[in-house]
Amino acid sequence: MEFKLTENQRMIADMVRDFGAKNIKPKMREWDDTQEFPVEVFKQLGELGLMGVLVPTEYGGSGFSYLEYVTAIAELSKIDGSIGLSMAAHNSLCTGHILQFGNEEQKKKYLPKLATAEWIGAWGLTEPNTGSDAGNMRTVAVQDGDHWVINGAKNFITHGKSGNVAVVIVRTGEVGDSHGMTAFVIEKGTEGFSAGRKEDKLGMRASETTELIFQDCRVHKDQILGNVGEGFIQAMKVLDGGRISIAALSLGIAQGAFEAALAYSQERSQFNKPISSFQGIAFKLADMATEVEAASLLTYQAADMKNRGLNVNKESAMAKLYASEVSVRVANEAVQIFGGYGFTKDYPAEKYYRDAKLCTIGEGTSEIQKLVISRAILK
Numbered sequence: 001m002e003f004k005l006t007e008n009q010r011m012i013a014d015m016v017r018d019f020g021a022k023n024i025k026p027k028m029r030e031w032d033d034t035q036e037f038p039v040e041v042f043k044q045l046g047e048l049g050l051m052g053v054l055v056p057t058e059y060g061g062s063g064f065s066y067l068e069y070v071t072a073i074a075e076l077s078k079i080d081g082s083i084g085l086s087m088a089a090h091n092s093l094c095t096g097h098i099l100q101f102g103n104e105e106q107k108k109k110y111l112p113k114l115a116t117a118e119w120i121g122a123w124g125l126t127e128p129n130t131g132s133d134a135g136n137m138r139t140v141a142v143q144d145g146d147h148w149v150i151n152g153a154k155n156f157i158t159h160g161k162s163g164n165v166a167v168v169i170v171r172t173g174e175v176g177d178s179h180g181m182t183a184f185v186i187e188k189g190t191e192g193f194s195a196g197r198k199e200d201k202l203g204m205r206a207s208e209t210t211e212l213i214f215q216d217c218r219v220h221k222d223q224i225l226g227n228v229g230e231g232f233i234q235a236m237k238v239l240d241g242g243r244i245s246i247a248a249l250s251l252g253i254a255q256g257a258f259e260a261a262l263a264y265s266q267e268r269s270q271f272n273k274p275i276s277s278f279q280g281i282a283f284k285l286a287d288m289a290t291e292v293e294a295a296s297l298l299t300y301q302a303a304d305m306k307n308r309g310l311n312v313n314k315e316s317a318m319a320k321l322y323a324s325e326v327s328v329r330v331a332n333e334a335v336q337i338f339g340g341y342g343f344t345k346d347y348p349a350e351k352y353y354r355d356a357k358l359c360t361i362g363e364g365t366s367e368i369q370k371l372v373i374s375r376a377i378l379k
């Protein structure tokens with residue numbers, strides 16, 4: 001077992017740190033205040049090869065493995081979780097779905113555009129009434145000759161408005177039948193396909209989250225990914241990989257919050273001593289450091305297994321569950337260590353605290369991760 005970063009991982013970590021210092025840090029507060037989705041940052045990340053990290057070079061991607069992918073997301077999220085979230089959603093969900101289940105023609109058509117961020121990708125599974133229970137979805141596609149006509153709505157969709165293309169999973173069979181759903185790839189501008197309301201969020205505010213609306217939206221059967229009836233099973237497989245990226249996102253936020261709190265605890269004095277000299281604070285830092293390390297091990301273990309082609313259903317859920325809960329705990333303690341200043345926007349702790357919470361919800365809540373893990377260990 002190797003516990004050190006590879007040359008590629010070190011190179012990516014350095015590159016992301018430099019990029020973030022120049023292009024993200026100076027503007028992230030403004031994006032957070034105004035909920036601006038900074039498309040130009042993602043175009044730049046595309047130039048760096050970070051919008052098609054796992055896409056093979058023959059389709060215009062970087063052809064890296066999950067190890068480099070985790071490192072890139074974690075480093076980005078140490079700086080700004082919402083940029084990490086959008087990068088993860090673009091890579092793992094929309095691009096990842098086409099990469100895993102698209103035919104050769106679909107891969108050639110979409111992957112080069114997505115991998116370079118010429119196009120931004122969205123992925124729609126969730127609906128207003130079916131989040132955790134996604135298999136119960138009501139958005140429906142009805143066949144009409146060589147076309148399918150889609151009606152309904154998806155919500156909480158990352159890049160729902162700014163995305164140039166979306167992979168959406170809709171019902172094509174009976175409610176309650178896991179083989180009754182199909183994935184379609186749909187381009188922006190298709191008649192009957194539009195973005196709805198943009199959410200006003202607690203955190204991750206620079207990552208755009210909107211509704212997708214389908215009103216008699218006609219799509220050709222060539223837009224189906226894989227076969228009719230495979231959409232839900234495909235989505236679950238996409239999420240197995242996606243959860244590693246949310247674990248990486250959680251890890252980055254936790255590392256960022258920890259490093260900020262560690263530095264502050266050595267600068268801030270009370271009772272004529274740095275607050276880090278008080279055992280009450282030092283023990284918090286010890287717990288935070290230990291939990292961050294454990295989250296990192298689970299996340300890289302899942303990434304390594306994924307690289308080796310193993311089933312990561314349980315391990316990605318464990319990594320996502322643990323790292324996301326650690327992210328919330330560590331960000332909470334970071335605010336505490338900053339004291340009153342942690343409650344203000346002059347210091348980074350409050351943003352980590354707000355952003356971290358999404359990690360226990362997106363791509364399956366902590367409760368749903370426990371469902372996945374318990375099913376795997378009880379079978």
Ligand SMILES: Cc1cc2nc3c(=O)[nH]c(=O)nc-3n(C[C@H](O)[C@H](O)[C@H](O)COP(=O)(O)OP(=O)(O)OC[C@H]3O[C@@H](n4cnc5c(N)ncnc54)[C@H](O)[C@@H]3O)c2cc1C
Nearest residue numbers: 123124125126131132156157158209361362363364365367
């Ligand atoms: C910022 C953001 C970005 C997102 N991006 C996307 C995206 O790009 N694409 C997409 O498709 N979706 C996206 N989502 C949706 C996200 O995946 C869902 O919010 C999540 O799956 C939870 O669904 P829900 O919000 O409907 O909550 P619900 O399913 O209604 O859950 C409410 C509560 O009930 C609990 N619960 C539900 N079922 C069970 C159970 N069986 N046992 C125990 N507890 C249970 C949940 O854990 C939770 O605590 C995004 C969400 C957010 C907030």
